[in-house]
Amino acid sequence: MNALLQRNRPPLAALVLLVLAAIAFVVGGVDHARLFHRGYAQVEVVGPLFLLNALGTLVVVLLLLDRRIRLFLGGVLSISLGSIVSILISHSSSFFGFAEGGYDTDATLILAAEIASVVLVLAAVAAGALRQTAPVSDTGPAAHRPGPLQLGLGVAVVLVLGLPIAGVATGRAPKNDPTPTGAQLAASKAAIKNGNAMVQEGKHLFEAHHCDTCHAIAATGAKGILGPRMDAQSDTAEEIGINITKPRVDIAEGFGAKLMPTDYASKMNGTQIKHLSAFIRAASTTGRKDGGTG
Ligand code: HEC
Known part of the structure; x- marks a missing residue:
């Protein structure tokens, strides 16, 4: 333990490489913090890991400034390797049930850093x-x-990582449709409340399948922002059903192209998809009102 905590004074060449490593490491941490505030906070399991990555990066870089070289090395290797493996897994299949791929430039930047x-x-x-x-x-x-140099660098590191961690200067969240007006919200609430059994079952499915982590519906308190609002859909229930079972056929503009999971068709039967679509149709206060909302 003592050896691990030990302060080191390495040769200059090694020090330069350590500083470059720290800079690359900070780039990855900052981008994780930005993504967290741009929607990933809503995603179960994976979301909090983005914040933990940024916080861990901050601590580990401060350890370097305190010359705890061993802890710095261990921290960089565990955090970066953990993140690299997660990104590779999430882009090839699904990480904790969460198929990723929307922010390709961010994923590439993080991976490279x-x-x-x-x-x-x-x-x-x-x-x-x-x-x-x-x-x-x-x-x-x-x-x-x-x-004074250590102190100055310490303050700089705290600012560079701390601000994005706190949600300052994290860039905009993905474009989302405007929130419904008071009248639209009341209409949406009424349509859900008075909806037939299909609508009620669909409301239950929407929560059970965690659609609310990515999609917002003001009337039910769903707050996800990675995907479009589900109370502003102008599609028919049939079209909504196709969007749920075959999400890659038609990508909503302004949103990550590969974020919507593709396995709902295997998790739900056709009737359940119809219920879900009927619920979304009822919640939506814009566009057509057809397709079995009762
Ligand atoms: C991990 C985030 C995520 C989850 C979970 C998720 N979606 Fe999506 N969804 C998206 C994103 C991002 C889009 C926009 C890109 C696209 O069209 O694929 C989208 C698009 C849609 C669309 C098409 C919207 C439009 O305007 O064209 C519908 C309908 C939809 N989702 C319904 C659902 C339902 C129902 C569930 C749950 C069974 C669900 N989504 C779960 C992210 C998600």
């Missing part, structure tokens, strides 16, 4: 990052007092 951080950290080890050029005293008050 994290691979760079791993490579640079390994290069730093090869360049002697764990060697000691001069003893670092771990005792006495001087050991715990950071110099």
Whole structure:
């Protein structure tokens, strides 16, 4: 444990590589924080991991500034490798049931930054990052007092990562349709409340299948923003059904092209899809009102 906590004073070449690794690592952390606030906060399991990645990055980089090189190396390797593996899995199949692929530029940026951080950290080890050029005293008050450079860099790191973690300057959430007006909301609530058994069953399915993590319906309190609002659909119930079972056929403009899961057709039977569509049709206060809402 003591060896792990040990402060190191590595040779200059290793130090330069460590700093470059830290910069690449911060790029990945910042992008995770931005994505978290741009909708991923709504996604179960995966969402909180985005925030944890950014928080972990902040802590690990501060450890480097405190010369805890071993902890920094371990932190970069575990966080970056964990994230790289998750991205690769989520893009090939489905990560915790969550098929990803919408933010291709972000995923590519994160992947590149994290691979760079791993490579640079390994290069730093090869360049002697764990060697000691001069003893670092771990005792006495001087050991715990950071110099002005360390302090300045520490503040910079806290700002660069802290602001996006706090949700400042994270960029816009995916484009979403305007929230319904008061009258539309009242109409939507009434249509759901007075809807037939299909509508009621569809309301239940919408929650049971976690559609609400990505889609908003003001009348039921669903708040997802990764996908279009489900109370502003102008499609017929039949078209909505096709969108649920074959989401890649028609991609709603302004939203991630591969975010909507593709396996609902295998998770629900045709009747259930009809119920779900009837519910969405009833909740929608815009467009046509046909397709079995009763
Ligand atoms: C992980 C996020 C996510 C989940 C979960 C999700 N969707 Fe989606 N959905 C999206 C995104 C993003 C789009 C827009 C891109 C597209 O058309 O594929 C979309 C599109 C749609 C559309 C077409 C909307 C339009 O304006 O064309 C419908 C209908 C829909 N989803 C219904 C559902 C239903 C019902 C469920 C649950 C059974 C569900 N979605 C679950 C992300 C999600």
